Each structure stands twice: as structure tokens, then as C-alpha cells.
Amino acid sequence: MTEPASLLEEIRFGYGPRLGWPLASGGVDPDRVLGQLTAQDPDADLWTGFDLAARLATLAEAKRRKQGKPPQGTMLDLREVIKRDSLAFVTRPAAARLGFVERLVNLWANRMTVSVLGGSAMFIAPYRDQAIRPHIGGRFGEMLRASLWHPAMQSYLSQTGSVGPNSALGLRRGRGLNENLAREFLELHSMGSGHEQSDVTELARLLAGMKAEAADRRMDSRATEPGHKTILGETYGEGAHEIDRLIETVAARPETARSVAVMLSRHFLADTPPDDLVETLTQIYLREDGSLPPLYRAVLSHPAAHGTTLSKFRSPQEYMAATLRAVGLTGDPAQTPALAKRANRVTEVMARMGQPVFAARRPDGWPERAQDWLTPPMLASRLDWAADLARLTGDRADPVAQTRAVLGDLASPLLLSAVAGAEQRWEGLAVLLGSPEMMRR
Amino acid sequence: MTKDLLLSRRAFLIGCSAAASPLLTPVSFAAASGENRLVVILLRGAMDGLDVLRPVGDPGFATLRPTLSREPGLPLDGFFELHPAAAELMPLWQAGQLGFVQAVATPYRAGRSHFIAQDALEHGAGGADGALGPARDGWLNRAVGLIPGAGEKLAVSVGRERAMILDGDAPAAHWFPVEDAGLSAQGLALLTALHKADPLLAHPFAQAQALTQATAAERIPRDAQALSQLGSYVANRLREDARIASFSLGGWDTHQGQTRIMTNQMPLLAGTLLAIQSGLGAAWDTTLVLAMTEFGRTVRQNGSEGTDHGTGGVMIAAGGALRGGRVFGRWPGLGEGALLAERDLMPTGDVRAYAGWALCNLFGIEAQAVQQVVFPGLDMGDDPGLML
Numbered sequence: 001m002t003e004p005a006s007l008l009e010e011i012r013f014g015y016g017p018r019l020g021w022p023l024a025s026g027g028v029d030p031d032r033v034l035g036q037l038t039a040q041d042p043d044a045d046l047w048t049g050f051d052l053a054a055r056l057a058t059l060a061e062a063k064r065r066k067q068g069k070p071p072q073g074t075m076l077d078l079r080e081v082i083k084r085d086s087l088a089f090v091t092r093p094a095a096a097r098l099g100f101v102e103r104l105v106n107l108w109a110n111r112m113t114v115s116v117l118g119g120s121a122m123f124i125a126p127y128r129d130q131a132i133r134p135h136i137g138g139r140f141g142e143m144l145r146a147s148l149w150h151p152a153m154q155s156y157l158s159q160t161g162s163v164g165p166n167s168a169l170g171l172r173r174g175r176g177l178n179e180n181l182a183r184e185f186l187e188l189h190s191m192g193s194g195h196e197q198s199d200v201t202e203l204a205r206l207l208a209g210m211k212a213e214a215a216d217r218r219m220d221s222r223a224t225e226p227g228h229k230t231i232l233g234e235t236y237g238e239g240a241h242e243i244d245r246l247i248e249t250v251a252a253r254p255e256t257a258r259s260v261a262v263m264l265s266r267h268f269l270a271d272t273p274p275d276d277l278v279e280t281l282t283q284i285y286l287r288e289d290g291s292l293p294p295l296y297r298a299v300l301s302h303p304a305a306h307g308t309t310l311s312k313f314r315s316p317q318e319y320m321a322a323t324l325r326a327v328g329l330t331g332d333p334a335q336t337p338a339l340a341k342r343a344n345r346v347t348e349v350m351a352r353m354g355q356p357v358f359a360a361r362r363p364d365g366w367p368e369r370a371q372d373w374l375t376p377p378m379l380a381s382r383l384d385w386a387a388d389l390a391r392l393t394g395d396r397a398d399p400v401a402q403t404r405a406v407l408g409d410l411a412s413p414l415l416l417s418a419v420a421g422a423e424q425r426w427e428g429l430a431v432l433l434g435s436p437e438m439m440r441r
Numbered sequence: 442m443t444k445d446l447l448l449s450r451r452a453f454l455i456g457c458s459a460a461a462s463p464l465l466t467p468v469s470f471a472a473a474s475g476e477n478r479l480v481v482i483l484l485r486g487a488m489d490g491l492d493v494l495r496p497v498g499d500p501g502f503a504t505l506r507p508t509l510s511r512e513p514g515l516p517l518d519g520f521f522e523l524h525p526a527a528a529e530l531m532p533l534w535q536a537g538q539l540g541f542v543q544a545v546a547t548p549y550r551a552g553r554s555h556f557i558a559q560d561a562l563e564h565g566a567g568g569a570d571g572a573l574g575p576a577r578d579g580w581l582n583r584a585v586g587l588i589p590g591a592g593e594k595l596a597v598s599v600g601r602e603r604a605m606i607l608d609g610d611a612p613a614a615h616w617f618p619v620e621d622a623g624l625s626a627q628g629l630a631l632l633t634a635l636h637k638a639d640p641l642l643a644h645p646f647a648q649a650q651a652l653t654q655a656t657a658a659e660r661i662p663r664d665a666q667a668l669s670q671l672g673s674y675v676a677n678r679l680r681e682d683a684r685i686a687s688f689s690l691g692g693w694d695t696h697q698g699q700t701r702i703m704t705n706q707m708p709l710l711a712g713t714l715l716a717i718q719s720g721l722g723a724a725w726d727t728t729l730v731l732a733m734t735e736f737g738r739t740v741r742q743n744g745s746e747g748t749d750h751g752t753g754g755v756m757i758a759a760g761g762a763l764r765g766g767r768v769f770g771r772w773p774g775l776g777e778g779a780l781l782a783e784r785d786l787m788p789t790g791d792v793r794a795y796a797g798w799a800l801c802n803l804f805g806i807e808a809q810a811v812q813q814v815v816f817p818g819l820d821m822g823d824d825p826g827l828m829l
Contacts, residue, residue, distance in 0.1 A: 313641065370641055376648035383632065383649065387623050399556075414638060418631040423486030423555045423694035427628040434632050436639040 002039045002097045007408040009033055011441050012305065012312075013268065014099020016322035017406045021097075030300035034293055036098040037137035044096035047088035050081055052126035052151070078122055085125035086357040087332070090346040093321040095330040104136040104296075106317065107267050112147040112189045113365035116358050119156030124358045127152035140260060140290040141251030145244060148185060149217050154210060157181035157363065164208035164225025177225075179204040184363045191255035195232060202229040206236050206243060217244070257285035263368075264295055269304045270311050271369045277302050308410055310440035313370030316353035318441065319382060320346060323433045326406040327393040338392050352381035386434030394426030403432050410437060476727045477762065477803040478679045480686045480717060481581060481606065481796070484710070484734035485559060486625060486693035489748050490755025491740060491786065492703055494541045494768065495522045501740075501775030509699055509742045521768055526707035529715060533759060538718075538725075540765035540827070542756040542795055544773050546736060546788035553750035555694070558735035563605035565793055566817045574817075579606035580793070581687055584815045588804045606687050623653075626702045627694030672716020679717075680724050684804075693734060697745035714759050726761035729799055729828065733757075733792050739784050740775055753786030756795060762803070764829050769795070794821045802828045 006024040010017045013033055017023055024032065058076045065071060093102040109132045114124055131150040135143035147153055154160055162178035163170045170176060182203035186195045209224035210217075217240040229236045234249060236242045250256060261281030265273035280302075281295050288294045299305060314322060324331045324346075333340035342348060347357050354373055360366055367373070390397075399419045403411050415435050422428035432438065495510050496502050498520030502510075514522030515531055521541070523530065533539035549561040549571040557571035564573050565580025585607075624632065629650075636646035675686050690710060695702045710732065718725050737754025753773065758765065773779055773787040781787045797811040798821060812819050 374642070374645040376645060376652045379642075379645050380649040380653050383653075384623065387628075415635060418635055420554070421627075421631055421696075423625055423627050424559070424691055425556050427624060427691075428556065430624055430628060431631045431635070435635050436642050439642070 002041065003032060003035065005032065005036075005099065007410070008306075008308070010099055011310065011322075011407075011410070013300070014103060015093045015096065015318060016099075016325050016438075016441070018094075018325040019328035019402065019405055023408075028300055028305050030297050033100050033300050034297060036100045037293060037296075039098055039101075041096055041098040041101065044092050044098065044102065047084075047092040047095065048129060049085045049088065049125040050076060052123070052130060055081070055122050055126065082121045085121070086347050088125070089357045090317060090320050090324070090350060091330045091332050093317065094324040095332075101136065103318075105133050107263070108132045108136060108143060110360075110365040111263060112144075112153065113360050113363055114150075114152045114156040114358075115360040115363075117361060118158075119152060121358060123150075123152035123155065126150075137293055138291070139251075140256070140285075140292060141248050143292075144185075144190060144251055145247045147189065148181070148243075148247060149210065153181070157184055159207060159210055162204060162208050163223045164205060166226055167209065167224050168222045169220075170223070170225075177201070177204040177208060182207055186250070188364050190250045190259070191253055192259040194253065194255040199231050202231045203246070205229045206231065206238075206246060210240075210243070251290050252286075254282065254286060257282045257290070260285055260290075260295070264299055265302075266368055268299050268312070269302065274302065274304055277304070310410065310437065312441050313373060314439050314441050315366060315373060316350055316355035316378075316382075319353070319439055320350060320385070322438060322441075323386065323389055326402065326433060326438065327389060327397075327429070329389075329393065336392070344388055344392075349381065349385050352377070353385070354378040354381075382439065383434045386438075387430045390426045390430035390433055394424075394429035397425045397429045399425060399428030399432055402429060406432075407437055412437070475684065475804070476724070478684050478686075478721075478724060478728040478760075479799060479803050480675065480679070480728065480730040480760075482710075482713070482730065482732040483559070483562065483606065483687070483689035484693050484732055485555070485689050485691040486627060486695075486734075487555065487558070487736050487738055487750060488693040488706075488734040488754065489695055489699065489703070489738040490543070490734075490753070491738070492695075492699065492748075493524050493527070493707070493757070494543060494755045495524070496520060496543075496772065496775070497522050499772070499775050505741045505775060507742070508746065509748070512700075518768060520772075524703060524707050526704045527711045529708065529711040530759075533714070533718070534766055537766040538759060538761055538763055540758045540763055541768045542758065542790065542792070542825075542827075543768055543770040544753040544786055544789040545733075545756050545770060545792040545795065546753050546790075547792055549736070550752065553736060553752070555735060555750075560605060562733065562735045562792070563608075565796075565815065568818075577605070577608070579608045580796070580815050581606045581685065582608055584800050584804070584806065584811075585685060587800075587806045587810050587814055589806075607685075625692040625694060626698070626705075627692075627696055630697055672713050673720040676717050676720020676724075679721060679728065690732075695738070695747045696743065696749060697747040699742070699747040710757075718759075728760040729762045729803060730759040731756060731796060731799065732759075733796070737786050740780060740786055741784065751785035752781050753788040756792055758795075758827060762828050764826060769825055769827060790825075791819060793819050795825060795827060797821045798824050799827060 004022045004024045005014060006026050006029065007017055008027045010023065012028065054076060057073060058078060061071065061073050061075050093099065096102045105128060109128045114127050116124065127150050131146040132143065135146055157180045158178045159181040163175040165176045179200050183200045186200060186203065205225040206229045209220045211220050219240050224238050226238065231246060232249065236246055258278065261278045262273060264281060265277045269277065280298055284294050284298055320331065329336055331339060331346040333345065338344055339346060350357050354375065355366060399422065400416060403416060403419050415437055419428045419431050422431050492509060495514045497514065512525050514525055515528060516522055517534065530539055547558065547561045548569055549558050549567060550569040551571055560573055561567040561571045563579050564577065566574050633646065636642045679686055690713065692706055714730060717730065721728055733756045734754050736750060736752055738748035738751040743749055771789040773789050779787060793816045797816055797819060800806045800811055800815060801808050808821055812821055
């Protein structure tokens with residue numbers, strides 16, 4: 001049994017309190033929140049999907065059978081697997097005991113986005129579980145390495161088609177480099193500034209020949225670009241170990257430190273992050289060799305983490321999970337059949353709110369600022385969802401008690417009187433679920 | 442830009458298989474022998490009885506409601522007028538198949554809370570504080586248990602919400618006629634107030650509302666369709682084995698913009714009654730419909746062209762079994778000292794007494810059993826003569 005979080009921890013560093021679950025008293029306790037990084041969460045783990053190996057085995061088996069060879073093993077129903085992966089994007093945080101862990105997984109997976117738009121849907125859940133999740137409590141360099149080498153990332157950013165022009169394959173077939181992954185690695189995943197086009201091209205030369213078929217780090221020597229590469233003023237040779245050395249070098253750059261510092265403080269505390277916090281995080285990152293828990297501790301200790309003004313606007317995923325938690329549901333249609341209806345399916349609603357699951361439009365992922373989630377149709381969809389969810393669960397609800405349970409002292413007198421003033425119980429709940437307070441964290 | 446947004450909004454509205462209706466709510470049925478039928482409609486949100494049944498003959502009325510009842514009503518009996526948007530019901534009034542009970546309430550007096558008052562109305566046994574008995578069941582369900590020869594009980598609850606009124610030991614089936622609705626006008630007003638107070642959300646919320654309203658026109662035909670679907674479903678079940686039906690119709694909480702809301706609500710209520718009438722055919726002659734609400738509203742209009750939570754209200758009665766064309770009950774007056782707490786219409790009758798006598802006359806339940814089991818603690822008094 002994990003230690004309960006406090007109300008403010010659940011709201012600001014998780015997905016909101018879950019109706020009926022205990023809460024610790026007090027505000028944000030950095031030690032307690034960081035304790036989540038090493039705790040177990042069986043409720044969330046129910047939503048872990050099949051791993052990469054099982055999925056790849058299915059693809060191999062399908063290929064074998066297509067070639068008329070006798071079946072060797074069982075096959076997953078990949079359509080169902082992907083459907084469940086998508087559902088888990090909402091149900092997992094809605095069910096989780098360790099909200100901070102889930103927030104971190106989603107934050108980092110968004111920084112190093114893979115999307116079905118240009119990528120393969122079947123690799124995304126394994127990417128999140130294998131490249132991101134195990135590293136949220138480690139060093140950033142290790143996460144960067146796991147991400148860069150993962151088949152999901154390789155295929156999403158076209159690395160699989162990148163061939164050294166002077167490699168055996170390049171010379172024979174006349175093929176060349178694809179700079180996509182090299183560029184986004186420097187631009188989005190790590191430094192964000194301080195590099196030049198020549199660094200991108202040289203990095204693409206270094207990356208040519210990475211093998212995407214499995215999770216281990218191997219090079220396809222037929223596609224590897226021979227010769228020296230000069231990246232950020234340092235010289236690299238060939239091979240996986242040289243790529244790993246480059247990753248460590250990039251991870252240690254002050255630009256990377258600052259970019260991570262801005263991301264963390266902007267995500268958790270304010271769209272315009274406090275300068276002092278960004279500076280502090282940058283220094284800690286450089287001093288601690290990119291170790292992430294000390295950064296989290298600094299965020300959790302900053303005065304802005306303890307204030308009772310909810311200044312951040314929840315993303316659709318955060319909002320949906322928070323509303324489901326507020327009524328004690330996970331969004332699983334197996335538990336709540338009304339959520340199986342097309343209009344009520346959480347994945348459909350997510351798309352209407354502007355965050356179609358695993359379908360970020362660009363490699364920079366989902367936006368972080370409130371304005372990007374506030375178009376009229378997106379907001380109208382949130383209000384529709386609030387009404388639908390309240391209809392579904394509100395017939396015997398006590399909306400005022402529920403408001404106190406999920407917002408505590410953060411519920412304004414205005415909100416409490418509005419919830420109490422609705423003409424029916426379910427509408428009182430709809431007012432709570434559609435309120436500005438529920439959309440903030 | 443706006444057009445694109447509208448289109449995208451439409452695209453997902455069309456994706457919904459059935460329509461939202463502000464009406465749709467559970468319908469519950471119970472079977473009984475005999476030809477008499479009872480329909481209980483719960484008007485959730487506190488219908489303003491003084492706007493539906495306007496006491497224009499009282500000298501105080503025009504002063505208390507300077508703008509709310511500006512559009513002339515439909516003369517009924519020289520003292521009262523009917524809300525003009527309910528004109529469709531006038532033929533029923535003239536045929537003696539529509540009537541009203543004035544200045545009624547439940548015993549609940551404590552806090553004018555919708556939630557508690559609706560529970561009190563459906564539970565039927567509460568005191569002034571609105572507290573429920575241990576069974577938390579509904580009075581109509583308890584009545585079903587008392588009907589001689591009820592035999593195989595059949596109760597059908599329609600919609601996603603549960604209604605307490607037919608909750609209890611009687612078995613219930615479920616029917617979901619159409620998708621449920623968005624918020625009532627009052628629910629929307631409450632949300633609007635919250636978002637208006639938020640600098641980040643005020644403007645986007647207004648835009649989102651404008652978008653919803655711009656596409657609402659597409660929902661109206663579906664609402665009408667759903668409404669006749671509901672009415673004919675209720676009527677069909679009552680023509681077969683069911684003899685008691687109950688459902689609710691929300692959207693009556695008119696704190697602001699009451700004229701607009703009532704102009705929308707009254708045709709919906711009228712249409713529902715007429716759909717039941719036409720669906721029942723000859724069985725309408727032995728049917729009584731009672732439309733009751735949790736409480737009335739303040740006699741003075743408030744500063745936002747609306748009215749607030751009050752006490753005494755109106756019950757609407759209809760059906761071929763009704764001795765209609767008249768207003769039942771006693772008028773308490775609007776003058777100095779006549780109001781409850783100087784703000785509410787003083788109740789002169791208990792809404793449960795009328796329902797109780799209806800149960801006696803329709804289904805042969807003894808008055809004593811009504812006072813002990815259906816509405817414990819109620820003194821029903823003399824039969825008010827609601828029925829033919």
C-alpha cells in the first residue's frame with residue numbers, strides 16, 4: 001500500500017484526488033512526492049500493455065504465415081492491443097496511485113514525442129514503457145539514449161531510411177542521409193539551441209546505420225558512414241559506442257540543462273516559468289550530471305509549488321483523468337458500459353478536446369501553454385464531457401461533498417454556492433466537473 | 442475561422458447517434474389491473490407556478506412581477522391566466538381535461554435546496570427538514586405495493602438517471618429512449634458565472650457557448666422527435682399492461698432570463714402532455730396526469746429578470762379522468778402579511794394530499810393506507826374532488 005498524497009500534491013503533481021481514496025494532510029512534501037519514484041503501483045500496472053518483443057514476434061509470425069510457412073507461435077490481435085494502449089493513455093492516470101510518476105512519464109514522453117502521424121501505433125506504448133518510464137528517476141542522458149535507440153523513435157523520425165552516402169549500401173544504391181532524427185534530437189530532445197546545421201548533418205552521418213529492429217544497440221555496417229564526424233567541435237568515429245558518447249556529450253551541455261529546466265518548471269508551475277527556478281534547475285542539472293530527482297526536488301521545493309493559486313491549465317488528458325478520478329471512475333468501458341458508446345468513449349472525447357491519443361501533429365508534441373487548449377470547440381467539448389460524466393454518475397451524488405473532497409480548501413465560495421445551487425444533483429456535479437477549478441492544477 | 446469551428450463542431454455532433462433532449466429522464470412504470478392510469482411528471486428545478494398560472498386578479502401581482510409577465514396570458518377563470526407559451530393546452534382546459542392546484546408544497550421548509558426538496562417530493566414521507574426515512578424509497582413505489590390485484594408488477598425506469606419516486610421493492614426494468622441532454626439554462630448560468638470570474642477562461646467560454654448555441658438549432662428537431670417518442674412510448678406502455686408511469690422534466694430553475702426560458706419550457710411540457718393524450722386514444726379518458734415540482738418561486742421577481750427559490754407552487758393536472766377546467770385549492774393572497782417569510786407564496790395545501798386522493802380514486806387504495814404507508818404522517822383531509 002502506497003502512502004497517500006496530499007490534496008495539493010494530487011492536484012499539482014498528479015491527476016487530482018480520486019473520490020473515496022485517503023489523502024494526507026498538509027501541502028506539498030517533496031520527500032513524500034519523490035517517494036513515488038521507487039514505490040509500486042499495481043492499480044496503474046493493470047494498464048501496462050504487451051512489450052515490444054511480443055509485438056515484434058507477432059509481426060514476424062504474420063510474415064512467416066504470409067509466406068506460407070507453418071505457424072510457430074501465437075499471435076496478438078494487434079488492433080485490440082493498440083486500442084487498449086490508447087485507452088490506457090487516460091485510464092492509467094485515472095487509476096493510478098502514483099500520480100507524479102504518471103505525470104513524469106507523460107511529460108518526458110511528450111518531450112521526445114513519437115506519434116502515429118508518421119510513426120507506428122503499435123510501438124508507442126512499448127516506447128513509453130521501455131524508453132521513458134524506467135528512466136524518469138535516473139539521469140537524463142540515459143533516457144535520451146533509450147529514446148534515440150528505440151525502434152519507435154527510429155521509425156517515427158525516419159532514421160530507418162537514413163543511409164551513409166559512402167557506406168556500402170549508399171554507394172551501391174545511391175542512397176543518402178535523412179537528417180530528421182538528428183535534427184529533432186538536437187532541436188527538441190536535448191539542446192534546443194547552440195547548434196548549427198553542420199552539427200545536424202554530421203550527426204546524421206554518425207547515426208546512419210543504427211538498427212531499428214530490436215531494442216539493443218547495434219549498427220548495420222552496410223549503412224554506416226565511414227570517416228570522422230565533427231559535432232559541436234568534437235570528433236567522432238563509427239559505431240554504437242560513438243553514438244552513445246555523443247549522447248552523453250550533448251546531455252552534459254548547458255543548453256540541454258537549461259532546456260530541461262524550462263520544460264520542468266513550465267510544465268509543473270507556470271506557463272511563464274519563474275526565472276530563479278529555471279536558473280536553479282540549470283545549475284543543479286549541471287552539478288548533478290543530469291540526475292533528475294534533484295531537479296524534481298527543486299521544483300517541489302519552490303514557493304510556487306506550495307501556493308494555492310492553480311495557475312496551470314490542464315491538458316485534455318489531465319482534465320479527463322482528473323474528472324474521472326473526481327467521480328471514482330477510470331474510464332474503462334468494461335467497468336462503465338456507458339463509456340463504450342461512441343460519443344462517450346474516452347479516446348473519442350480526447351480527440352474532440354484537441355488531444356487525439358498518440359497523434360501529436362508534430363515532433364514537438366502537445367503544447368504546454370493554456371492558450372493552445374482553449375479554442376471554442378475544445379472548451380465546448382470539455383463542458384459536454386463534464387455534463388455527460390455527471391449524467392452518468394450524478395443521480396445520487398452529493399455534489400457539495402464531492403467538491404470538498406476533490407478540491408478541499410481550493411474550492412472557492414463561488415464554486416461551492418454554484419454547485420449547491422444547481423437544480424438537480426447531476427447538474428451540481430456537472431458544474432463542478434466543468435468548473436475552471438477542475439480545469440486547472 | 443468561425444465557420445471552420447462551427448463545421449468541426451457539427452462534425453462531432455453528427456457523430457452522436459441520438460439527440461440530446463432537455464427532457465429526457467427516467468420513466469418508470471407499474472402494472473395494475475383496471476383501466477385507470479396515473480402519470481406523475483416531476484418538474485425538476487422548481488417551476489414558477491405564478492408564471493404558469495398567473496393570478497392577474499390579485500391586485501399585488503402586477504407590482505410584484507413588473508416585467509416577467511408582460512406578454513398577456515390566456516384567460517382561464519377570470520382570476521388566473523395561463524402562460525401564453527402553453528396555448529396548445531387551451532383546448533384541454535376548455536374540454537375540462539386540464540386543471541391546476543394552487544399554492545401547494547411538500548412539508549419541506551428548511552433550506553429551499555433543490556436536491557433535498559426533490560428527494561422530499563419523491564420520497565413523500567419527510568418532515569420540514571427534508572430528512573428521508575431509512576428505506577429511501579419512493580412514494581409511488583410504496584403505492585404500487587398497496588394496489589389490490591396489482592399482480593405481476595412491472596416497473597420500467599427510462600433514462601440514465603434514477604428517480605427515487607418509483608425506487609423501492611418493486612422490480613424495475615430500464616429503457617433509454619435517446620441520449621441525455623446538456624445542462625439546463627440554470628446549470629449553464631451557474632457555469633457561466635464561474636467562467637466569467639476567471640480571466641483566462643471568460644472569453645473562450647463565451648465563444649464556446651456561442652458555438653454551442655449556433656449549433657443548437659440542429660438539435661431542436663431532434664428534441665421534438667425525442668419528445669414525441671417519449672410521449673408515445675409512455676402512452677403505449679399505458680395502453681398495454683402498465684398503469685402507472687413516472688418521469689421527470691428538468692430545466693425550470695429560472696433565476697435569470699425567465700421569460701426566455703419559460704417560453705421554451707412551456708411548449709415542451711404542453712407537447713409532452715399532448716403526446717401522451719394522442720398516444721393513449723380512448724384510454725386518455727381514464728387517465729390522470731399530475732405534474733408536480735419541488736417548490737415554487739419567490740413572488741417578487743429578482744434583479745436579473747428571474748425568480749429565486751420559494752415555497753408554495755402549482756401542480757398541473759390533466760387527463761380525461763380529471764374534473765378539470767378549474768383551479769383547485771385556496772388562494773393565500775399576495776398582500777402585506779400574506780407571504781411566507783415575506784417572500785414566498787404561502788402554501789395552503791399539501792401536494793401529497795392531492796396525489797394521495799388520486800391514488801384512492803384511481804386504484805382503490807384506502808385513505809388510511811395512503812396516510813400510513815404512502816405518505817406517512819400526512820393528514821389528507823377531505824377529498825378535493827380532483828376526479829370525475
